[in-house]
Amino acid sequence: LSLQSSFKGDALVGRPVRAATTKRSSERLVVVDEAVVQFIRGVNEQTIPEVRLTRSRDGTSGTATFVFEQPSVFDQPSDLGDITGLFMIDEEGDLQTVDVSAKFINGKPAGIEARYIMRSEREWDRFMRFMERYAEANNLGFVKK
Numbered sequence: 001l002s003l004q005s006s007f008k009g010d011a012l013v014g015r016p017v018r019a020a021t022t023k024r025s026s027e028r029l030v031v032v033d034e035a036v037v038q039f040i041r042g043v044n045e046q047t048i049p050e051v052r053l054t055r056s057r058d059g060t061s062g063t064a065t066f067v068f069e070q071p072s073v074f075d076q077p078s079d080l081g082d083i084t085g086l087f088m089i090d091e092e093g094d095l096q097t098v099d100v101s102a103k104f105i106n107g108k109p110a111g112i113e114a115r116y117i118m119r120s121e122r123e124w125d126r127f128m129r130f131m132e133r134y135a136e137a138n139n140l141g142f143v144k145k
Contacts, residue, residue: 035090035133037066039073039083039100039112046072048138051131055124062118064127067111074109086114090133095126 036044047068055062066086073083085098095116103111118124135141 034137035088035130036137037134038087038089039071039085040076040081041084041087043073043076043080048140059121059124061120062124062127064116064118064131066114066116068113069111071112073112083112086116088116088127088130088134090130092126092129095130 037049038044045068047070049066049068052065052067053062083100083102085096086100088095097114097116099115099117101113102109103113116127118127
């Protein structure tokens with residue numbers, strides 16, 4: 001499977017995405033029909049985040065900051081596993097970051113912020129292809145400030 005995008009960059013070859021091994025020592029295959037985000041492998045996050053993008057002037061690096069208010073992962077049973085990062089999964093594979101922090105108000109979880117760093121133009125292009133698919137799947141738009 002070779003995918004093309006309107007963004008500059010090389011075509012990437014798709015590969016299956018596998019979930020982390022569970023406590024039951026079985027492996028779950030993660031199948032996605034559309035772009036999704038997950039904090040626990042195999043469990044799609046239902047809350048749509050605010051995403052802020054920054055990019056260096058020369059285009060060689062950038063940062064995406066995801067802010068989730070009251071994410072649905074907080075409502076999941078603990079036997080599904082722990083939050084181990086932010087996984088952005090689409091037909092090309094997955095992007096991931098472990099730069100994830102939770103926000104608490106009065107001792108209760110209130111939000112999650114995750115930061116994804118892109119260190120090359122190729123990583124930026126791949127992230128933007130994911131965001132195009134994620135936006136389409138969730139009826140989102142882009143606002144330039």
